[in-house]
Amino acid sequence: MLWVSRKTIKMNYFPDEVLEHMFFFITSHKDRNSVSLVCKSWYKIERYSRQRVFIGNCYSISPERLIARFPGLKSLTLKGKPHFADFNLVPHEWGGFVYPWIEALAKSRIGLEELRLKRMVVSDESLEFLSKSFVNFKSLVLVSCEGFTTDGLAAIAANCRFLRELDLQENEVDDQRGHWLSCFPESCTSLVTLNFACLKGEINLGALERLVVRSPNLKSLRLNHAVPLDTLQKLLMQAPQLVDLGTGSYVDDPSSEAYSKLKSVFQRCKSIRSLSGFFEVAPHCMSAIYPICRNLTFLNLSYAPGLHGNELTKLIQHCRKLQRLWILDCIGDKGLGVVASTCKELQELRVFPSDLGPGNAAMTEEGLVLLSEGCPKLNSLLYFCQQMTNAALITVAKNCPNFIRFRLCILDPVKCDPVTNQPLDEGFGAIVHFCKGLKRLSLTGLLTDQVFNYIGMYAEQLEMLSIAFAGDSDEGMLYVLNGCKKLRKLEIMKSRFGNAALLEDMGKYEAMRSLWMSSCEVTLGGCKTLAEKMPRLSVEIINESEQMEFSHDDRQKVDKMYLYRTLVGHRKDSPAFVCIL
Amino acid sequence: MEVGLKMGMKGGGLNHVGGCEKAKMGFAETELRLGLPGGGGSGEGEVVRKRGFSETVDLKLNLSSKESSGMDANDEKVKVLHKEKNLLPCATDPAKPPAKAQVVGWPPVRSFRKNVLATQKGSSEESSEKAAFVKVSMDGAPYLRKVDLRMYNSYQDLSDALAKMFGSFTIGNCGSQGMKDFMNESKLMDLLNDSDYVPTYEDKDGDWMLVGDVPWEMFVESCKRLRIMKGTEAIGLAPRAMEKCKNRS
Numbered sequence: 104m105l106w107v108s109r110k111t112i113k114m115n116y117f118p119d120e121v122l123e124h125m126f127f128f129i130t131s132h133k134d135r136n137s138v139s140l141v142c143k144s145w146y147k148i149e150r151y152s153r154q155r156v157f158i159g160n161c162y163s164i165s166p167e168r169l170i171a172r173f174p175g176l177k178s179l180t181l182k183g184k185p186h187f188a189d190f191n192l193v194p195h196e197w198g199g200f201v202y203p204w205i206e207a208l209a210k211s212r213i214g215l216e217e218l219r220l221k222r223m224v225v226s227d228e229s230l231e232f233l234s235k236s237f238v239n240f241k242s243l244v245l246v247s248c249e250g251f252t253t254d255g256l257a258a259i260a261a262n263c264r265f266l267r268e269l270d271l272q273e274n275e276v277d278d279q280r281g282h283w284l285s286c287f288p289e290s291c292t293s294l295v296t297l298n299f300a301c302l303k304g305e306i307n308l309g310a311l312e313r314l315v316v317r318s319p320n321l322k323s324l325r326l327n328h329a330v331p332l333d334t335l336q337k338l339l340m341q342a343p344q345l346v347d348l349g350t351g352s353y354v355d356d357p358s359s360e361a362y363s364k365l366k367s368v369f370q371r372c373k374s375i376r377s378l379s380g381f382f383e384v385a386p387h388c389m390s391a392i393y394p395i396c397r398n399l400t401f402l403n404l405s406y407a408p409g410l411h412g413n414e415l416t417k418l419i420q421h422c423r424k425l426q427r428l429w430i431l432d433c434i435g436d437k438g439l440g441v442v443a444s445t446c447k448e449l450q451e452l453r454v455f456p457s458d459l460g461p462g463n464a465a466m467t468e469e470g471l472v473l474l475s476e477g478c479p480k481l482n483s484l485l486y487f488c489q490q491m492t493n494a495a496l497i498t499v500a501k502n503c504p505n506f507i508r509f510r511l512c513i514l515d516p517v518k519c520d521p522v523t524n525q526p527l528d529e530g531f532g533a534i535v536h537f538c539k540g541l542k543r544l545s546l547t548g549l550l551t552d553q554v555f556n557y558i559g560m561y562a563e564q565l566e567m568l569s570i571a572f573a574g575d576s577d578e579g580m581l582y583v584l585n586g587c588k589k590l591r592k593l594e595i596m597k598s599r600f601g602n603a604a605l606l607e608d609m610g611k612y613e614a615m616r617s618l619w620m621s622s623c624e625v626t627l628g629g630c631k632t633l634a635e636k637m638p639r640l641s642v643e644i645i646n647e648s649e650q651m652e653f654s655h656d657d658r659q660k661v662d663k664m665y666l667y668r669t670l671v672g673h674r675k676d677s678p679a680f681v682c683i684l
Numbered sequence: 685m686e687v688g689l690k691m692g693m694k695g696g697g698l699n700h701v702g703g704c705e706k707a708k709m710g711f712a713e714t715e716l717r718l719g720l721p722g723g724g725g726s727g728e729g730e731v732v733r734k735r736g737f738s739e740t741v742d743l744k745l746n747l748s749s750k751e752s753s754g755m756d757a758n759d760e761k762v763k764v765l766h767k768e769k770n771l772l773p774c775a776t777d778p779a780k781p782p783a784k785a786q787v788v789g790w791p792p793v794r795s796f797r798k799n800v801l802a803t804q805k806g807s808s809e810e811s812s813e814k815a816a817f818v819k820v821s822m823d824g825a826p827y828l829r830k831v832d833l834r835m836y837n838s839y840q841d842l843s844d845a846l847a848k849m850f851g852s853f854t855i856g857n858c859g860s861q862g863m864k865d866f867m868n869e870s871k872l873m874d875l876l877n878d879s880d881y882v883p884t885y886e887d888k889d890g891d892w893m894l895v896g897d898v899p900w901e902m903f904v905e906s907c908k909r910l911r912i913m914k915g916t917e918a919i920g921l922a923p924r925a926m927e928k929c930k931n932r933s
Contacts (some may be wrong), residue, residue, distance in 0.1 A: 167732040189794045189795070190789040190790070190791060191788055247794065273794060382800075382804075406797075408801070408805075455797065456793065457801065571790070
């Protein structure tokens with residue numbers, strides 16, 4: 104945070120170059136935004152020197168205005184669909200297209216080097232256009248995107264001569280059987296990051312090996328399930344300098360030659376700090392990894408249901424320096440106990456469900472309590488479980504007051520405390536009370552308005568709140584809107600909040616990025632009122648069912664409403680089933 | 685922990701007459717704890733079972749995303765509240781697991797992850813999830829039984845099940861403490877010299893082994909048949925079992 108005194112502002116003769124040099128050291132988006140608000144001259148210097156821009160909602164601003172303000176732009180991050188799109192609540196054609204951005208940037212003189220996209224629709228045309236428009240393009244990161252095939256990747260590979268980073272995380276990609284990996288020219292030797300773990304199809308293994316051989320700077324390599332253990336061993340022989348490794352299919356006969364070679368090559372990989380993959384796993388082959396485990400800071404086993412019980416806990420016992428762990432709930436409460444006694448440096452834990460039906464989750468409150476007792480540095484949690492108690496949450500809150508992110512998902516979403524049969528209000532109340540730095544919270548379980556009262560009272564740093572099946576009345580939502588001054592994103596599904604809550608403080612939404620409400624009590628009339636009074640908000644009604652035309656009955660409850668602040672009015676690319684009021 | 689099943693207590697019911705505390709205790713220890721979906725075993729509510737789920741799952745999660753009147757939500761909520769208050773955590777009908785309701789947007793797991801899970805389940809079901817039925821014989825019993833080893837999660841579960849099946853006999857402990865005991869030669873000798881019965885099995889190689897040596901999963905993979913031998917007869921197995929154990933560790 105930059106503190107500016109009145110004296111400094113009077114220094115009109117302070118050379119721009121000096122200020123520019125100072126701003127170089129200010130990297131966080133928040134700080135740069137603050138700097139730009141100080142005075143006109145700082146605004147000007149800041150905008151010319153800004154290289155990295157983050158846009159949390161691609162519809163809040165237009166590419167033209169972005170380009171006009173930041174001519175020196177090199178790295179752009181864009182997010183498209185609302186978060187609940189991850190859970191199939193937003194139809195595919197809703198929007199979030201990257202093409203117009205690439206088109207606009209290409210027309211301008213922006214020397215784009217990095218593009219990071221999340222939940223956007225990316226077509227092969229966009230990728231090809233991108234690959235041909237920016238000579239110095241270096242880094243493409245796509246997270247939870249869709250709309251492209253391996254043909255688009257082939258274009259990137261073929262045309263981006265200085266590509267350093269191709270990072271594909273959990274995208275829906277159509278594999279075209281093309282040999283996109285072979286499209287990297289022989290002259291491409293600059294790769295630092297290559298992550299294609301999410302691709303479903305076959306890979307040209309020979310091309311992959313040759314690519315790795317000619318990439319001496321490769322630090323991060325994440326393979327897809329089609330890459331066998333045999334190839335993994337060969338790749339590691341060529342790239343012992345890797346820092347981040349995602350295995351492909353990790354299955355072999357422990358007595359095979361490939362496996363024994365793998366064991367010895369792992370011993371040479373002294374730099375690996377991060378490990379993931381294991382899409383198929385042979386538990387008896389895990390001992391090869393033990394030498395790496397002692398230095399691991401990140402371990403992701405969340406796609407490896409074949410690894411559980413003793414083999415899993417034995418592996419974890421080797422990972423004493425772990426800071427982030429992503430696993431499946433097959434680990435069980437006892438397994439978390441092993442984590443608690445081994446991984447004293449643990450900061451982040453994500454426990455994913457291996458079976459999505461209620462009643463089948465393996466985790467309970469016991470595992471979480473054990474974890475909190477052993478790992479006081481814990482600051483980020485995602486926990487899918489069968490049940491939770493207030494007592495456990497209170498204990499956890501007291502043991503781990505450093506939580507920044509706390510996401511609890513009880514698979515039966517309205518389950519009460521099984522010991523006391525009470526709602527979980529007190530437990531979550533303790534979380535917000537003791538964890539003063541909490542920025543993100545997701546709630547489940549039986550919850551009344553009281554929990555929102557606590558949140559409004561105590562969660563002063565809260566920026567994102569996700570609610571499902573909770574609350575009794577508008578009071579609940581009002582507590583949150585009135586209390587959480589730093590709230591940026593609020594997403595609510597199937598809860599009893601209606602127009603009164605929605606319309607009480609409409610100005611609040613201009614201080615937030617977005618609000619999502621689905622299957623709540625808000626009506627068309629309420630949304631219309633809001634849209635009328637707040638021209639700088641875009642209020643979208645998403646109506647999926649074909650039969651239901653947009654009725655003109657204001658009393659009709661709205662299925663899905665998504666509103667966000669915007670400086671450029673209503674978007675022009677919305678599909679038929681979206682009505683922007 | 686010796687597990688003894690008193691004679692006459694077949695089936696699942698608690699046949700105690702008031703005051704028979706010891707019998708009750710004994711039964712509780714031999715209680716069949718099958719890893720069956722939908723619960724099973726005791727109806728007591730003190731211990732919160734991980735598999736207990738509320739009957740209201742059916743009700744609540746059948747809300748369709750198309751509901752335009754929110755009244756359903758209200759009513760169901762009230763029902764849920766009442767039900768939750770009266771319900772014991774695990775009082776479900778084991779014979780009828782509730783239908784897995786499909787609520788759009790629930791659970792909040794990314795489609796990418798859901799798809800990967802589904803694919804993995806599909807392929808694993810082809811390979812390893814077929815039942816592993818093995819014949820079980822007991823010396824002196826007039827007929828054999830068959831058990832599906834995949835129904836059990838641990839040696840203890842199997843031990844309990846076998847105890848139920850074959851009436852009054854005692855099985856030596858197969859749990860981890862038991863494994864340690866087997867490593868201790870003198871204890872092993874004591875155990876085998878009793879007239880107690882000892883479970884043994886024939887593995888893939890055709891060798892007769894003492895149950896309890898190897899991790900449970902490995903046992904399920906390699907066990908071809910089970911034989912419950914008289915302790916005195918099993919002595920011949922012990923030295924070989926010791927050897928195999930030593931080689932493995």
